[in-house]
Amino acid sequence: MDFHSLAIKNISMHGDTDIFPYPIENALFYDMPEQVKAILNDIDSNFNSWLSQYPVESIKTCVPVGYTGFRWASLIDPIWNAYLLSSVLKIAEEIETNRIPKEKNLVFSYRVKFDIGTGKIFDNEISWRLFYNTAINYAESYSYVVRFDISDFYNRVYHHRLENALIRTNADRETIRRIMTIIQDTSDNVSYGLPIGGNASRILAEILLNSMDQMMNSKKMKFCRFVDDYILFADSKEDAYIKLNWCADYLLRNEGLALQKSKTVIQSKAEFISHAKATIEGEEGDINKDRSSFLRLHIHYDPYSSTAEQDYQELKERLSQFDIVSLMKSEVKKSKIHQAFSKQLLNAVSYLEEPSLSLAFNVISSNLEILYPIFPSVMQLTYRKLLKCDQQTVNLVINTLCNLVEENSYLIQTDNNASYVARVLSLVDSENTIQAIVKLESQAISTLVKTNCLCGIANLNNCFWLSDSKSRFSTLTKWERRAFIASSYYLGDEGKHWRENTKEQFTKFELLIRDWVASKNPNQSNWKLPL
Secondary structure, eight states: OOHHHHHHHHHHHHOSOSSSOOOTHHHHHHHOHHHHHHHHHHHHHTHHHHHHHSOOOEEEEEEEETTTEEEEEEEEOHHHHHHHHHHHHHHHHHHHHHSOOGGGSOBOSOOEEEETTTTEEEOTTSOHHHHHHHHHHHHTTOSEEEEEEBTTTGGGOBHHHHHHHHHTTTOOHHHHHHHHHHHHHHTTTOSBOOOTTSHHHHHHHHHHHHHHHHHHHHTTOOEEEETTEEEEEESSHHHHHHHHHHHHHHIIIIIOOOBOGGGOEEEEHHHHHHHHHHHHHSSTTOOOHHHHHHHHSOOOOOTTSTTHHHHHHHHHHHHTTSOHHHHHHHHHTSSSOOHHHHHHHHHHHTTOOTTHHHHHHHHHHTTTTTTGGGHHHHHHHHHHHGGGSOHHHHHHHHHHHHHHHHTTOGGGOSHHHHHHHHHHHTTSOSHHHHHHHHHHHHHOOOHHHHHHHHHHHHHTTOHHHHHHHGGGGGGSOHHHHHHHHHHGGGGTHHHHHHHHHHGGGOOHHHHHHHHHHHHHOHHHHOOOOOO
16 A cells, blocks of 8 residues: 555645644645655655754644643644654554454544545544443443543653554564654654654554553453543442552553543442433533434535535535524533533534524634633634624624734633634734734744744735745744745745745755645735645
């Protein structure tokens, strides 16, 4: 199988992260897969040379979890991210073969199943929802249930233990060496940590936890696992404590990992089933049938399906049975939203039409604080759908976001949230939006924010700011350099002369960015950078 092509397609079709805004390079991967593949082939042939001349870099930043929690996440340089994913895919089938078989219904996270046509690499039928539904079924045969997850799992993965786990699969040693080299470079050469957010790390995390899975299975422990979330089943309270103690001891001794205290509980069968159903269907104690039915609804539409038009109409018909705006109004009145339910609502809003769409955005823009735990999802929806709303709603949302910037709101203090806001502001060309993006950029230290602001200003065609930035090109980070090369096309002849005079400084990847944007002819076609 052509793993470079599969990695490129997976990233271009499904994204390289579930945390950060997609880099514009993802669209390059979609438009020019063969040219990107040529670079990956070159890295294959000259790996050490690439490492020295174009070192692996990543953006690391703190992202919110819930209302007051945070975690570190990493966005790897796009070309190295593609190479890492391709390398992991090369050994993914060996990893999958060494895991507990799917048919045993014990491990439900990221089961490998390649589809070169769609670019998918995981089995969609095996999911978090199946994990919980199976656990409910298992619980019926036991008296007690143990639930726990691993504290700060991805950041605490020890590289030496991960490498040993990979070697035990009998996969190609050179591929393993390259994977570990990239992982170590993204960890700033400390001996622990997996970059959070990408599919390569998801596959690697699974083989690390496989050792404990196999040990539990050999001891005939009944359990379910989804990533680092474990559910164990016990015949008595004493049995539950024995199994919990064994797991805690095994993880600490063998992997250097600890259980998260706040999420470690022993429950009776009835307590667990109540909790599990509430987790799947809504908050505990919620008996609203509409909410439960809505959360169970599978909202997914594949525009590339052979029955795409029919599927779309059927989905809209199912959604029409629910008053989405009323459900949203009810949710934001709470002191804390149910995150899974709220994300489902946002997904449904994307299928609304006027005037319901504008009504939904009015509710959203007035309740951004309560929606803080899912702020990136809110901004993603806003970027896709805001311009479909009436002008009054567009103005309301844009003014709300400009005010957040002006007031230095805590909602956009994290780099990720600020980057999403910059993208949304770039939708509307006005004095206020330009001033807001410029303020975000001038106050930012983060490469992530600066890169997104640069792209946003380019899409607003602010030649004055772009022209002023030319002199700083040599001081920019790799991410900003690529963004500026792309943005330079909005400077017309000035940009053309600059590229001619500077092209000797461009790397192979930067030259590809240049050629890609040139092929779009943005000055003639009104093409925008794909944010």
